[in-house]
Amino acid sequence: MGFPALSGVNLTIEAGEMVAIIGPSGSGKTTIINLIAGIDRPTAGTVTVNGSRLDQMTEEQLAVWRGRTVGIVFQFFQLMPTLTAVENATLPLDLARLGPARERRAVASRHLAAVGLADRGDRLPLELSGGEQQRVAIARAMACEPPILLGDEPTGNLDTGMAQEMLKLLKQQNGAGTTVVYVTHDPGLAARASRVISVRDGLIVDDRRSQERAAR
Numbered sequence: 346m347g348f349p350a351l352s353g354v355n356l357t358i359e360a361g362e363m364v365a366i367i368g369p370s371g372s373g374k375t376t377i378i379n380l381i382a383g384i385d386r387p388t389a390g391t392v393t394v395n396g397s398r399l400d401q402m403t404e405e406q407l408a409v410w411r412g413r414t415v416g417i418v419f420q421f422f423q424l425m426p427t428l429t430a431v432e433n434a435t436l437p438l439d440l441a442r443l444g445p446a447r448e449r450r451a452v453a454s455r456h457l458a459a460v461g462l463a464d465r466g467d468r469l470p471l472e473l474s475g476g477e478q479q480r481v482a483i484a485r486a487m488a489c490e491p492p493i494l495l496g497d498e499p500t501g502n503l504d505t506g507m508a509q510e511m512l513k514l515l516k517q518q519n520g521a522g523t524t525v526v527y528v529t530h531d532p533g534l535a536a537r538a539s540r541v542i543s544v545r546d547g548l549i550v551d552d553r554r555s556q557e558r559a560a561r
């Protein structure tokens with residue numbers, strides 16, 4: 346038996362919300378993201394995302410479901426170093442076998458253009474700045490146009506200006522109807538969400554929407 350990363354968490358996120366998760370190191374933020382992504386499985390309780398019971402799926406079902414339903418931006422982007430920007434942004438489409446193979450690259454190019462990298466598609470990650478790599482990571486997360494975008498400290502590696510840029514991109518996706526959930530240590534970046542969930546010791550200790558914050 347292990348240590349419970351989360352316990353007694355009862356959380357509902359509505360489609361179209363933009364939610365920030367904050368809390369100290371080790372409080373369970375990544376575990377929440379991983380549960381929503383179907384990367385972690387609960388030892389007890391249920392996880393329903395986009396109408397599917399993730400806790401009842403097999404690994405194979407989860408892999409297919411994940412590919413089509415969630416895009417994830419990681420703290421260190423985790424781009425494939427030997428693939429160009431456009432190849433990185435195409436990868437999820439290939440993995441999900443979404444659309445005709447010959448059209449996937451064009452879809453990925455559109456996403457790269459949407460994050461301001463129309464002219465950087467042929468670059469390798471190492472030939473891009475940190476902010477550009479982060480944009481590729483967003484384009485990759487958007488590849489299958491998933492209804493849910495998750496970020497586990499997607500701005501953790503960026504200076505303030507670039508972090509603001511990143512938030513702008515996430516907000517843009519949210520404005521287009523995507524549900525966005527991101528973890529951040531930065532209260533200022535959390536305040537950009539319409540709802541802020543605070544986690545501590547594996548429990549949700551605070552959950553407020555922006556109107557409530559504004560009313561304080």
Ligand SMILES: Nc1ncnc2c1ncn2[C@@H]1O[C@H](COP(=O)(O)OP(=O)(O)OP(=O)(O)O)[C@@H](O)[C@H]1O
Pocket residue numbers: 347348349350368369370371372373374375376377
């Ligand atoms: N694979 C694992 N095996 C055992 N314990 C784990 C595992 N992953 C996380 N934990 C534990 O679960 C708790 C929550 O971890 P989690 O990674 O969700 O925290 P976090 O809030 O994301 O922290 P940080 O801000 O440092 O990223 C911690 O006590 C951690 O040590």
Ligand SMILES: [Mg+2]
Pocket residue numbers: 374375376497
């Ligand atoms: Mg974490």
